[in-house]
Amino acid sequence: MESSHERSGWSERAAQALAAAGYRRGGARSAIVELLGEQSCALSAAEIEHELRGRSRKVSRASVYRVIEELEGAGLLARVEVGQGSVRFEPALEGPGHHHHLVCERCGRLQPFSDEGLERAIRRLSERMPARISEHEIVLRGACEACAPR
Amino acid sequence: MESSHERSGWSERAAQALAAAGYRRGGARSAIVELLGEQSCALSAAEIEHELRGRSRKVSRASVYRVIEELEGAGLLARVEVGQGSVRFEPALEGPGHHHHLVCERCGRLQPFSDEGLERAIRRLSERMPARISEHEIVLRGACEACAPR
DNA sequence: CAACCAAACGAGACTCAGTCTCATCAGTCG
DNA sequence: CGACTGATGAGACTGAGTCTCGTTTGGTTG
Incomplete structure (x- = not known):
């Protein structure tokens, strides 16, 4: 679990990284980055769209997916495959923030964890392995x- | 990778288990079970439907998903979330057959592996963990x- | 400041996996 | 042999995600 000031640092880092990659500042993008920066765990694309409709600014679905793609490409966003076809996204934190997920089969909630033995x-x-491994993803269910x- | 006689044993076990669970013998179900028993790795629902159209018997999409659900419920089929929204299914083998997957980011192929250290x-x-873990899934990408x- | 261009954006059509419904078909049992 | 009930197929429907295209806006230049 991460402290929140580490999170807020993320949205600044993300904004900088996008600027450095040559993207212009745009309302939709910054609203999405800001929202993601506040989250404690992963959001789905639909949740991002719906949550923003209620506050700062309405953002179209196309923009949500566009920004997700840019952030993922820049290594700033991690995609979490939660099972049952649902996909969620969360800010990717540097080294110590690396973690995996436990999905509750009853209530559907997502709980992050990390374990050095596993890593x-x-x-x-x-x-x-006879391959170049670049990423790994572990999902526990229960x-x-x-x-x-207990 | 498992030997093929272990696989063919699977379709018999599956047929028996379904019969024991009170399901009637039906053409669609046995065609799907037979096809799955022959596979060396995971198939998607669409692949199952398409493959069967060409051979033994045409099976409707509804039946494909129905049978997948039954088999999964009986613990005979494992769901593999491969990423990018695609889901595949493969016969679940007893203990020693337990394995995970490496997804190639270039060619998209799926390669099974198992590792005792990881388990x-x-x-x-x-x-x-403060939870009852019933399953786990590991996907390596690279x-x-x-x-x-190399 | 005005004008211009390219990037960012929104609306909505479209695709595709998966779900649901309902009419029909076929095992099984009396 | 019927009849009952579960199995199946056809196709409508849903929802996530993609694509296109016309409009808006940020930034830059004169």
Whole structure:
């Protein structure tokens, strides 16, 4: 779990990185970046569109997907495949922010976690595989603490 | 990769398990089970529908999804989320057949792998997490041997 | 400041996987 | 052999995501 000031740093970093990549400042883009920067966990594209309709500014679906694509391309946004066809996005944090997800099969909530043992196992495996591994994604499914306390 | 006689055993097991669960024998269901039993790796729903159109018997999309759901519910079929919104299915083999996937970002091919170190890390993590973990899924992304030989 | 150009944007048509409904078909059992 | 009930197919429908194209806006230049 990350502290919120680390998050707000993200939207600034993102804005800078996009500017450096030659993108102009545009209302839709900055509204999306700002919204993402405030989140504590992943949002779906539809949630981004819907949430923005209510506040700062209405943003079209096309823009939501365009900006997601730019951010993902710049390595600033991580795509999380949650299962059942739903895809979510969240700010990609540097090194220590790297984490994976537990999806509760009961309530559907997403819970981030990280584990050094797991990362080590993946690094070792990557060296042995006959391929160049660039990313990995791990999803655990089960019942979260609230749904099945022990 | 598993030997093929292990695979053909799967379609029999699946047929038995479905019969035991009270399902009647039906043409569409057995055609799908048979096709899945022959595969060496995961198929998408559309591929199942298309492949069957050409051979044994034409099967409607509704039946493909129905049968997938039944098999998944019986723990006979594993769902593999490959990314970019595409979902594939493959026969779930007992213990030793448990594996994960490497998705090539260049050619899109799926390559199964398994690793005891990784499984161990996940078991240990599951015990420490404040949740009941029932499944896990790991996807590695990168360039496969054919696309980026080293 | 005015004018211009390219990038950013919005609206909405379109695609495609997956779901749902309902009429028809076919095992199974009496 | 019927009849009952589950299995199936056809196709309408949904919702996420993509694409196109006309409009708006940021930034730059005269």
